[in-house]
Structure formats: structure tokens, C-alpha cells
Amino acid sequence: MTLVNAVLQGIFLGAFYAVLACGLSIMFGVMRIINLAHGDVAVLGAYIVFVIVEHTGVSAFVAFAAALPVMVVLGYILQLTVLERSLKAGILTPLLATFGLSIVIQNLLQLTFSPDVHSLGGSAGVVTTSSWQVTSGLSVSALGIVVLAVAVLVFGALQVFLSRTRAGWVMRATAEDADAAELVGIDSRSVYARATAIAVAIAALGGLFLGIRSVFDPVSGPTQLIFAFEAVVIGGMGSLWGTLFGGIALGVAQTLGAQVHPQFAVMAGHLLFLAVLIVRFGGGRAVLPGVRRALLLRTAR
């Protein structure tokens, strides 16, 4: 029963990772940019929600609705001022630019909010603490259900947007061949800005969930980025449903790892990530014979 519970909690945790990873996946899929500031953007979103909650006393969810337009505008500005310029300079420049942006965001947050930890748990109401005891060894938290439902909703909505609407086709067309898209009248700059705005808005949603489920401080971003990045890679770079699946796989790996030993949780996630990398990039053929030989040697001895 503890195993079933671990898998269930892993799915809830993984849905959270998937939300974090979603924006990263969009930006990679559309612009081939790996946004190293993605985790910090999520934390920035959490801080904006936190400020609104502190000043108005509304629920974290209401505050998030108010923060959403701010994040969308931030996404546009980010694209038009930083990413667009760096995209022109080749494949490595956006990586460096977003790395720099990550440091800038962390330091601005430190300056403004001090290194104290904050949480949005208290302002999210009953959702934070409610849970249902299904059986003695199996409990389902309200927050877990909310995060999973929102994750499925976000990925579903994006899927419908990309496959059913003209704006979605335009985005896919630009992702596949920006040069050819320009030649049929598509302004790739505005498509990129729209993609970044969506990515930043969903990152803020990840930040909201981070703040509700635990605590955050100005330097929480990079850790979130690592989990988000692993989710994207496990699910297959640039594949949307893959990212949801990858996030859940990572979450389940972590909770199962915690069953072995509490300190093994994060490590189990990293091992899954490494295993996927090795198999995906043909390393399986290069590495597996070596592993087999090593095992054979040991048994022979």
C-alpha cells in the first residue's frame, strides 16, 4: 500500500514539475531557446503573487489572476528586449543571455525582498491542508488534485490551441521554418513574443504552486529549473504531452526513491534523467555492452 501511495504522491508531485516545465518546453519547441532563467521567472511570479497577497489580503489564487497580465507583459518585454537580440547572434548567445538574466532576477529579488523565505500556503485557504484519507495507507491531498487537474487543463488547452486554432498553426509553422513563415506573411517576431508571454505566464503558475506547496526565497529558481529541465528531457525535447509525461515520471521516480531512503529522492530523479539521456542519444549501444562486460567480469571472479 505504501508503494501505491508513493506512486500516487509522485503523480501529484510530477504534475507540479510538468507545470514548471511547460513554459520551458514551449520556448524550446518554438524558438529553440533553453531559458536558463525559467526557474527564476517562476519564483518572480511567486513574489508578485506574494506582494499582492500582502497588500490586499486576498487569496493566493485571486492574487495570481491579478498577477497574470503582469507576467504576460513581462514575457513580451523579455522577448523583445533580451531574447530577440540574442537569437540573432546564434545558438549559444540566448543561453548566456538567459543565464545572465537568471542572476539579475535573483539579485533584484534579494535586494527587494531580503533572503528570507516566504510561503503562499497560508493565503491559499483550505486547499493547502485538506486531504482525504482513502484507506489507512492512502491519502489524497486537495492541493495534489488541484495541481494535477490544472496541469492536465493547461496542457490540454495548449494542445487545442496548437492543433485547432489558426494562431496555433501559425506558431507551429514559425517553429518549423521561421524564414518560410515570414514569406507567407507571418511576423515571426510577434509569434515569438506571444510564445514567450505564454511560457512566462505558465511559469508564474508553477511559481504559485511552488509557493503553496512549500517555501521559496530569491535563489529558489535554479533548483526548480533543474527539475523542469529534467522533465522536458525525459518527455522528449519540444514535445508538449511528452513534457507532462516527463514531469510525472520524474515525480514518481523521486517519491519511489524516497521509499528506499529519504535522501535518495532527488537522486532517483537524476538517475532516471541520466538513463533517458543515455538511451535517447544512442548511448545505450555504447554504454550497455560495457556495463554487461563489467557485470560478467564480476560474476566470473
Added chain:
Amino acid sequence: MTLVTVESLDCRYGLLQAVRGVSFEIGQGETVALIGANGAGKTTLMRAVAGAHRPHGGRVVFDGIDITRIPAHRRVALGIALVPEGRRLFPGLTVEENLRVATSRRRGRWNVKSVLEVFPLLQPRRHVAAANLSGGEQQAVAIGRALMTNPRLLLLDEVSLGLAPVVVDAVYRSLTDVIREGATVLLVEQDLTRALKVAGRVICMLEGRVVLEGDAASLDRDRVVRAYFGLKRPA
């Protein structure tokens, strides 16, 4: 009436000069064939007119407006469409999605329905991903996608490249319909006979320069061939 004026256009790729001081005019409703050997600068010239290549010098004027500095997507809104070399479809999008992304604000006779009427071979394939089409079908989608923008000037870059002769015939039959409806067309074509048959006027390029220009009817094949290979510079 003149629709396009190209004035002493220079195009470069780094140190390589692909187009050297090219000037010509295309009148409304004309069909002009651009011919020349590989590397003569035809594709670069087409891309410069469409806005995909930023020229180093010279001007491109379209319908009285200097468009030299206007980006490609806004030239589409003005009525210029390029069918690029190698078709450049969006492989993951279906035929219909490929067509619909090109829908423009310009009004005109072209929409998904009318494009599929001109290219009936696409009708049963409209929900198939472009990556899974045959070469001829892909070329039809590429032309149809350009038509969806309701262009006043259609630029066609080697539409027959890599297609079976029968398919090329079919593509050109559809094009003749388009031309007959009054579109202005500038096309690059390697097949001289076909170029002389379709076009009213021929411009021959050699090493980045225009070396021969004239009405298709008045040019004899020998002169064109000499200009094409640069055997003897015509006066």
C-alpha cells in the same frame, strides 16, 4: 503600368557578390522568366524582391512604394508572394493548415476552396501532413500557399525542380490558369523551351548581371543559349 522596378540592385553574401547592379521593370499582368546558369544570382534576386534577403545596395519599388527596407511579412501584405526554391512547406502541418496559415487580410479570389479547385490533386490529401506528400503534391501546396495571400506579384523559384515531367506539365497547366486571371508573375525556370512558352518576356542572368532581356517571341533560341553560357556577350 509598371508594378515592380528593380534599380541597380546589389546583393552579397559576405564577400561574395551574387547580384551586381541589376535593373529591370515588370509591368502589371506581365509574365517574365528569369533564366541563367546555376549561381547566376536568380534565387538571390527573387529573395531580395520578396524581402527574404536584405540587399547591399539599390532599390526595389513595388507599386510606387520603395520596399527595399520593408521586412518580408509586410511585403506579403502589400501583395508579393514567393514560392521558394525547395518548396519550404511546414512539414508537420496538414495541407489545409499549410494553406490557412497564409490567409491574409488582402481580399481576392483565393481561399482554400478555390486553391483546391485549381489543384484538384490536393482535394483528397487536405488532412495529410505536408511531410507525407509526393513532390508534385508538395509543389502544388507551395504554390497554393503563395496564392492564399492573394498576391499581385507571384514569384516562382524553380517550381519544376525534382519533379517528373508529367507532374511539371500538370503544375504548369494550373499556373496558366493563374496567369490568365491577370496575375503578374516572375519565374525562374531551367527548362528554356518551357520558359519561352510560358513567359512574355525573358531576362537572362550571368554571374550576377543581366546579359539579355527581350520579348520571348522576338528572341531566338541561339541568342539565349549564347547569353546563358556567356559564350559571346550580346551588344
